[in-house]
Amino acid sequence: MHRGFIATAAWLGALTVILGAFGAHTLKQWVDADTLNVYETGIHYQMFHVLAIIAMGVLYKSFPGRWMRASGRFFAIGILFFSGSLYAITFLKAMHNSTLIPIIGPITPLGGLFFIAGWVCMAIAIHRKS
Secondary structure, eight states: OOHHHHHHHHHHHHHHHHHHHHHHHTGGGTSOHHHHHHHHHHHHHHHHHHHHHHHHHHHTTTSOSHHHHHHHHHHHHHIIIIIHHHHHHHHHHHTTOOSSHHHHTTHHHHHHHHHHHHHHHHHHHHHHHO
């Protein structure tokens, strides 16, 4: 197992629950339903990829190497860029400040590309061992 990645995933998982609870109980009072949906998309993708990092950490024992490590790194960067940008957009809308949204918005698909790269690296790691 790759303990560092699993520990990182545990902390990110805890953060996901905290952010999800904040969205469900507090944020919904500040933003409209469409903006809350954007925030919830960030929460969902963060949790999915926290689980992917855990899987990568467990799979590392059977499929060690740089491809599997790259997978975990790409998942973590994807969380930062994809989910982080959606959280930032939500908070900017809550503060009624939309001037930075055109700058932050393009970061979201970049995070999606990191997610895809993470899955591709995981697949390569598994196929190379076969």
